Amino acid sequence: MKMTEYNPQKIERKWQRQWKETGIYKTKDSVKGKKNFYHLVMFPYPSGDLHIGHWYNFAPADVYARFKKMSGFNVMSPIGFDAFGLPAENAAIKRGIHPEKWTYANIKAMSKQIESMGNMFDWSREIITADPNYYKWTQWIFLQLYKNGLAYKKKAPANWCPKCHTVLANEQVVDGKCERCDVIVVQRDIEQWLFRITKYADKLLEGLDGLDWPEKTKLMQKNWIGKSEGTLIQFPISNFQFPNKSQNPNDQNFLEVFTTRIDTILGCTYCVIAPEHEIISNLKSQISNLDEVEGYIEQSKKKTDLQRMETDKQKTGVELKGVKAINPATNKEVPIFVSDYVLAHYGTGAIMAVPAYDERDFEFAKKFNLPIIKAPLAPKDEMIKKLGAKKTINYKLRDWLISRQRYWGAPIPIIFCDKCGEVPVPEKDLPVKLPNVKNYLPTEEGKSPLAHSEKFIKTKCPKCGGPAKRETDTMDTFVCSSWYFLRYADPKSSNKFADAKKIKSWLPVNMYVGGSEHAVLHLLYSRFFTKALKDLGHIEFNEPFSALTHQGIILGPDGQKMSKSRGNVIDPDELVKNFGVDAVRMYLCFMGEYSQGGPWNPTGIMGVKRFLEKVWKLKTNLDIKCPSGRLMSKSLETLLHKTIKKVGEDIKNFKFNTAISALMILLNQMEKEKELRVTDYALLVTLLSPFAPHIAEELWSQLKNKNSIFEQPWPKYDPKKIKEETFELVVQINGKTRDRFEAPIGIAENEAKDLTLKRENVKRYTDLPGRQASAKNQIIQKVIFVPNKLINIVIK
């Protein structure tokens, strides 16, 4: 069969079938003489349809992967599905379909769509996090963390989404609202599982330095961790009386505060404690306005986080009457207030207020008519010594809340026994399978739907064999995705989460491509898992992703975020039907800077489509144009080598738009040539192949090549052939371009100057009546010569 017309759909079908049959993208764990290169895109969750955003993530990333493969690396580019979790579950519930059925139907549909992109994904390594063979190891990792004190259960106020009926991690609360459904989050006292990510705060901070990541992302993590160095100081309570009950050794007769500004302590005129602060219960007998205080505490407990934030300008609070603290620096008594502008979970939950130096304290002081003293600043170190204060470090980062009162997740492998208490499921009993229940709807009472499944709950205690109950909460889906990159190294392993040798040969990930919305979620959690697994001796590296790139967001043609209600959604399937996969891939690369994204231009794609057609036509004309064996023109040769250099360098830097522009320039030049060698045309096709793999593979085979173009080495350029012999010397008069002429590379300053002064265009400025152009008689003040670039004559 000989194809004469360019029919993208036909070519795509042909080569996608061929690639599948030959298994060209199946990755071996090692190839002799080649270095492994782990190239990863963030795996999608099975939401339903493949969005243009997925394309923008995967297609340009595939250009990079193919380029790496052709550059001599053994490239692994795996794909899978982040199948558990709220998004899939909510979508399923909305349609009245069981989450499992819905999820697997979507995976099937989306796999087909992903395959249509023609990426070099290795499907033999596909993973699905909802598969028991996968989540067995998610549970196993949970147990490792649990056994080493990095996972714990506690009852405390947590972010509760009233619509999703589950608690959420701090990272999943955006502006006081649930990141999934935008409903205002409330605080709810509930038993919850947490990972002790705070133990790794410092390591997570330090590790950022060595990473080839966008600076902005590193900064976001740094700010999220929020390290601040300060001091703990004790403010004695005057006339402190221990409560009547038997004396608790933890009861303190002082108030400990945290400050980063101990130098301002002389200006401290009152103290403030958070409504949740423990000291209140010990002071009860001394507080004369206890009813008022407790009323205030009740009130602030009822507030949502969002309401607390809204009180931005209006500070509230109540003084603890009958109790005073003593400022240890001045030995003066100061009042104590309870106010919700102080956060219980940060520092000690208590502050020394210095209204003269702190804006928030100033506002509060003004409202309650408290003294504002502009005291002199004291030297920090001296003050610490004098007061016997302790230097300390605080972090904004809080422990990661991972339990969800939802059905569609990996069960937490813990058993509760009346006799033995909390008992981890023995590793040999993993996985704890998620039962296929009929009643999977979330409940209001703060319990997982699994709590209704007697069959699931009832079990035996692994320790004593007595009757016991299973934990019914499931894990946050971010737990599943915090280690998936390890599994790709050995996706079928049944006796380990992945073979150590295989992990060593592939990890850390060499290039990770995905959205920046995960800057403090997935990317932080994965770093935590990696560090914990390393400390527990399971892996040998500290950081999961050596290099990271974010794609931008594609907006609708109207410049607005794409949404069905706005009707500005661009459907990639439709584009593929109209323009072909190669054109879609290529236009995504061409439309602008990769990390920037931007509005979709419906007519812009015609440009790359035309380009591909021209490449095709050039081949048709080749037989006429090329009498075989002719030398190409000097100028084409230079351009060809320059293009090889530019395209390679641009792909390496994810500057796909300028790489394509260089290819267009090369094509435009080739079209103008009277004769064209087959080998030179083949070079163009090779340079094009990472962007438009289907047409390139077809043209390559039409050039009578038997192997795949992707088994070709990336072309090398000859640095000698890039060097030109002449250049265009720019002549400026007072910094403005007035002339230019061809001059040999390396021309000396004197020679360039002489030639320049003889130019007619220059004489017009320098040959003034009665004066001569020379630096001596002051027409010419100065001559600036930039070798191989320009000459600037400064005249008066």
Add this chain to the structure above:
RNA sequence: GCCCGAGUGGCGGAAUUGGCAUACGCGCACGACUUAAAAUCGUGUGGAGAAAUCCAUGUGGGUUCAAGUCCCACCUCGGGCACCA
């Protein structure tokens, strides 16, 4: 409020890091082919001016022989954090 990032033709965007601003593409205009249209090909395309030339990289200042690029102030947009003491 604080911390990042960005503002370049009608539009998406280039610019070897201080050296010809507007590459490449879209769009538009004119021409060729056609009975005609589409497609295709060719030419032109920042603004003003007859021209010399002048003016243009968010605004205003500065440094420099030379600024889109460096410095200062401001404006607008995007992102992050948000009572973290």
